[in-house]
Amino acid sequence: MTxxxxxxxxxxxxxxxxxxxxxQLHAGPVTYVVLTVFALASLAxxxxxxxxxxxxxxxxxxxxxxxWFGGNLFKNLQSAWxxxxxxxxxxNSLIVAGTITVSTVLFSTLAGFAFAKLRFRFSGLLLLxxxxxxxxxxxxxxxxxxxxxxxxxxxxxxxxxxxxxxVTAFGTFFMRQYLVQALPSELIEAARVDGASSLxxxxxxxxxxxxxxxxxxxxxxxxxxxxxxxxxxxxxxQQNPTVQVALNSLGTGYVPDQAVIxxxxxxxxxxxxxxxxxxxxxxxxxxxxxxxxx
Amino acid sequence: MTSPDEALAxxxxxxxxxxxxxxxxxxxxxxxxxxxxxxxxxSRLYRWDMKASPYVFVAPFFVLFGAFTxxxxxxxxxxxxxxxxxxxxxxxxxxxxxxxxxxLSSDFFWNALENTFTIGLISTVPQLMxxxxxxxxxxxxxxxxxxxxxxxLTPYAxxxxxxxxxxxxxxxxxxxxxxxxxxxxxAGPVNWRxxxxxxxxxVSSIVIWRWTGYNALIYLAAMQAIPTDLYESAAIDxxxxxxxxRHVTIPQLRPTILFTVVVSTIGATQxxxxxxxxxxxxxxxxxxxxxxxxxxxxxxxxxxxxxxxxKASAIAWSMFLILLLVAAVNLLLTRRLRKSQ
Numbered sequence: 266m267t268x269x270x271x272x273x274x275x276x277x278x279x280x281x282x283x284x285x286x287x288x289q290l291h292a293g294p295v296t297y298v299v300l301t302v303f304a305l306a307s308l309a310x311x312x313x314x315x316x317x318x319x320x321x322x323x324x325x326x327x328x329x330x331x332x333w334f335g336g337n338l339f340k341n342l343q344s345a346w347x348x349x350x351x352x353x354x355x356x357n358s359l360i361v362a363g364t365i366t367v368s369t370v371l372f373s374t375l376a377g378f379a380f381a382k383l384r385f386r387f388s389g390l391l392l393l394x395x396x397x398x399x400x401x402x403x404x405x406x407x408x409x410x411x412x413x414x415x416x417x418x419x420x421x422x423x424x425x426x427x428x429x430x431x432v433t434a435f436g437t438f439f440m441r442q443y444l445v446q447a448l449p450s451e452l453i454e455a456a457r458v459d460g461a462s463s464l465x466x467x468x469x470x471x472x473x474x475x476x477x478x479x480x481x482x483x484x485x486x487x488x489x490x491x492x493x494x495x496x497x498x499x500x501x502x503q504q505n506p507t508v509q510v511a512l513n514s515l516g517t518g519y520v521p522d523q524a525v526i527x528x529x530x531x532x533x534x535x536x537x538x539x540x541x542x543x544x545x546x547x548x549x550x551x552x553x554x555x556x557x558x559x
Numbered sequence: 560m561t562s563p564d565e566a567l568a569x570x571x572x573x574x575x576x577x578x579x580x581x582x583x584x585x586x587x588x589x590x591x592x593x594x595x596x597x598x599x600x601x602s603r604l605y606r607w608d609m610k611a612s613p614y615v616f617v618a619p620f621f622v623l624f625g626a627f628t629x630x631x632x633x634x635x636x637x638x639x640x641x642x643x644x645x646x647x648x649x650x651x652x653x654x655x656x657x658x659x660x661x662x663l664s665s666d667f668f669w670n671a672l673e674n675t676f677t678i679g680l681i682s683t684v685p686q687l688m689x690x691x692x693x694x695x696x697x698x699x700x701x702x703x704x705x706x707x708x709x710x711x712l713t714p715y716a717x718x719x720x721x722x723x724x725x726x727x728x729x730x731x732x733x734x735x736x737x738x739x740x741x742x743x744x745x746a747g748p749v750n751w752r753x754x755x756x757x758x759x760x761x762v763s764s765i766v767i768w769r770w771t772g773y774n775a776l777i778y779l780a781a782m783q784a785i786p787t788d789l790y791e792s793a794a795i796d797x798x799x800x801x802x803x804x805r806h807v808t809i810p811q812l813r814p815t816i817l818f819t820v821v822v823s824t825i826g827a828t829q830x831x832x833x834x835x836x837x838x839x840x841x842x843x844x845x846x847x848x849x850x851x852x853x854x855x856x857x858x859x860x861x862x863x864x865x866x867x868x869x870k871a872s873a874i875a876w877s878m879f880l881i882l883l884l885v886a887a888v889n890l891l892l893t894r895r896l897r898k899s900q
Contacts, residue, residue: 290800292699300696304710307772311713313736314725326734328742376620385613391621398628400821400886402829404858405879406631408638408872415648429627432620460605463612492718494832495855499863512720516727517840523728530721537716545709552712552773553780 311534317527318342325523337524344522345515345529350503354511355536361426361497361507362490368431369486370479376432377440378471382453392441399434407499414500425500426507430490436482443478443554444471481551484544491537508533639873645866658873668874670849671857672881674759678834678853679827682763687819689771691812694778695804708779711772719832723765727837730761758837758851765833770826774819781815782808817893821886828882831855854878 292300319338320331345351379385380392406429414425448471456466472479497507503514515529541548642654662668697707714722729736730751738748751761785808793803809816830853835842837851843860845852852860854874862871 290699292696292701296696296699296701300693300701300707303693303696304707306768307711307713310722310725310729310768311717313729314721317725317728325728328734329739330734330736372619372623375616379613379616383613383616388613391617395620398624400825400882401628401632402825402875402878402882404829404831404855404875405635406628408643408862408868408875409631409634410627412638412643412648412868428623431627432623434624437620460601462605463608463615467616488716494719495829495859498835499859509718509720512718512724513836516720516724516836517842521839526724527728530724534717534721537718538713541709541713541716545712546705548716549705549708549712549776552776 311538314527314531314534317524318531320524322522322524325527338528341524341528342532344525345532348525349511349515349529350506351508351511351529351532354506354508354533357423357506358491358508361423362487364427365430365490366483366486369433369436370483372432373436373440373482374444374471374475374479375467376437377442377444378448378467378475380437380441381444382448382450392438395434395437399438403495407496410496411499420500421502421505423501423505426493426497429496430493433486436486439482440475440478444475447478448474478551481547481554484540484548485551487540488537488548635872635875638869639876641869643868643872645863645868648868651869654869658870659877661870662873662877667849667852667857668877671845671852671854674845674849674851675828675830675853675855678759678763678766678830678851679824681760682766682830683820683823683827686767686771687774687816687823689767690774690819691778691809691816693771693775694782695808697775697779698782708776711775713772714769715773717769719765719769720836722769723833723836726761726765726768727839752837753847753850755848755850758846762830762834762837762851765837766827766830770823774823777819778812778815781812785811817889821889824885824889825882828878828885829855831859835859854881 315338316331316334317325318341320335321337324331324335376395380388380395410425410429414420419425452470452474453466456470461469492509493507494509494513497510498513501507501510503510506514512529512533515526638651639658640654640656642652642657644650693711697704697711701707730738732738732748732750732752735751737751741748749757751757789807789811790803793807798806834845834851834853834856838844838846841847843852843856843864845856845860854877858871858874858878861874862868
């Protein structure tokens with residue numbers, strides 16, 4: 266056997282494996298029909314939110330429900346914006362989610378790099394601890410956090426929401442898994458030979474190698490932080506809300522105008538939907554690659 | 560700098576560098592043409608940097624995580640043994656196991672536990688089954704495969720608050736889309752807000768809508784890692800597509816399925832936002848008859864509506880203990896399953 270005879274089929278097998286099992290089978294019409302049903306189920310509630318937001322509360326009470334757009338969209342958006350204070354809320358959410366994202370990505374990359382490539386005492390144990398704590402529900406921390414933040418006089422202030430979410434065990438583990446494979450140890454050693462300090466190694470070798478995973482972790486963290494509900498609703502009042510807290514106040518108003526509520530729901534989701542349109546592919550890839558987190 | 564010091568530092572550094580550190584490190588420290596004094600200072604700094612940097616890199620994570628997750632976890636246990644009222648935070652008295660005793664003798668606690676279990680079951684099981692099916696379909700060679708995936712994941716980008724507000728309106732008694740469609744098919748209207756199973760189904764459907772696509776992607780990732788040979792040999796043995804799915808795909812997916820079951824169980828135990836918002840004004844009560852009050856909701860109601868933070872802490876720890884129990888049962892079941900094969 267010559268080498269070429271061996272390598273060609275091997276490459277073929279490899280390519281087929283990369284394509285994945287079953288993927289050589291083309292989808293039949295039934296598959297497309299079923300997928301379309303799933304897709305409609307995914308999108309219909311969102312589309313209908315926009316339809317309902319363009320109507321009046323009176324029309325929404327009638328049967329049959331509206332199936333197409335009316336002319337009230339901008340009026341309702343304006344009312345929702347004013348009633349729920351969505352301007353403040355969006356700004357607050359942007360600060361909260363932005364800070365949490367930057368901090369989580371930065372510290373996860375540093376810790377993930379240490380766990381992936383550096384040898385130090387207790388590293389195995391510490392990594393195990395990190396993974397184990399991914400299962401702790403947030404409910405277990407809220408009472409003490411609430412009491413401490415009250416003691417500090419930080420009730421209703423944004424740092425109350427930001428501080429407990431600055432790092433995540435998931436992020437650390439996610440970066441570690443990525444860097445184990447994506448960062449060649451030779452690259453670090455080469456930098457070491459040149460006498461580079463750890464900070465230089467991080468800046469010039471680790472960050473460039475980690476950039477794709479950092480982007481994905483950033484997107485996932487931003488979605489999570491923007492949508493977080495339990496702690497913000499305990500920590501913040503309606504005077505200084507995040508978007509989710511503001512939406513909650515819309516829903517529990519005593520004169521609920523359903524069309525305005527739908528307009529609020531639409532506005533509150535819009536920033537993420539736009540982000541999704543732009544980065545949906547990366548988010549999908551990130552979830553499939555990380556394949557974790559609830 | 561004096562020369563004896565330099566000599567000492569030098570010999571120490573080379574001795575140290577010999578066994579443990581990679582060859583590159585030693586060369587980097589010594590192989591420079593710099594004057595001896597500067598070199599030893601640099602090499603000392605360098606060695607310190609090598610030793611300390613891993614700890615510096617993991618420190619922010621552990622400090623922040625410890626301060627805001629692990630320490631509070633223990634404090635919650637401490638507060639659960641105290642009488643802590645929202646109206647008088649400075650006045651905390653020892654209560655022993657009183658909070659837990661109250662819980663065990665409270666109908667609302669058992670009701671919330673039962674609701675959490677029921678809603679968890681009817682949201683998790685159909686969701687994961689649909690997700691496997693969806694992943695199987697997405698695994699075919701498709702036109703515009705990325706578009707399909709992104710579309711299936713859109714509900715994940717929708718917040719609990721927005722999604723629940725929409726579904727609440729879809730499920731409203733009169734004029735609601737769901738009842739209208741039911742009427743269309745000749746079925747009577749369901750009171751999704753007040754009826755027991757109706758409201759629990761409605762809350763579950765919000766969870767299912769938001770998370771099915773997400774779980775499908777996780778399954779899809781696992782499916783793509785299954786070697787093609789397995790399917791080829793199954794095909795040679797005469798297995799049709801369904802048999803291949805049943806006897807190749809599902810067994811290969813087992814670890815992933817177990818993983819999603821665990822994650823979904825944890826999520827179901829914490830269920831909070833959906834029932835809270837579905838209830839509107841009386842959200843924390845979980846409906847007029849507490850028909851969809853979950854443990855997460857019960858904790859919020861006791862702690863921040865009624866104002867008994869000690870009891871809320873006890874509920875939080877009960878949730879944790881239940882989770883551990885569920886995890887243990889899960890582990891036991893999988894061991895059993897593995898052995899029986």
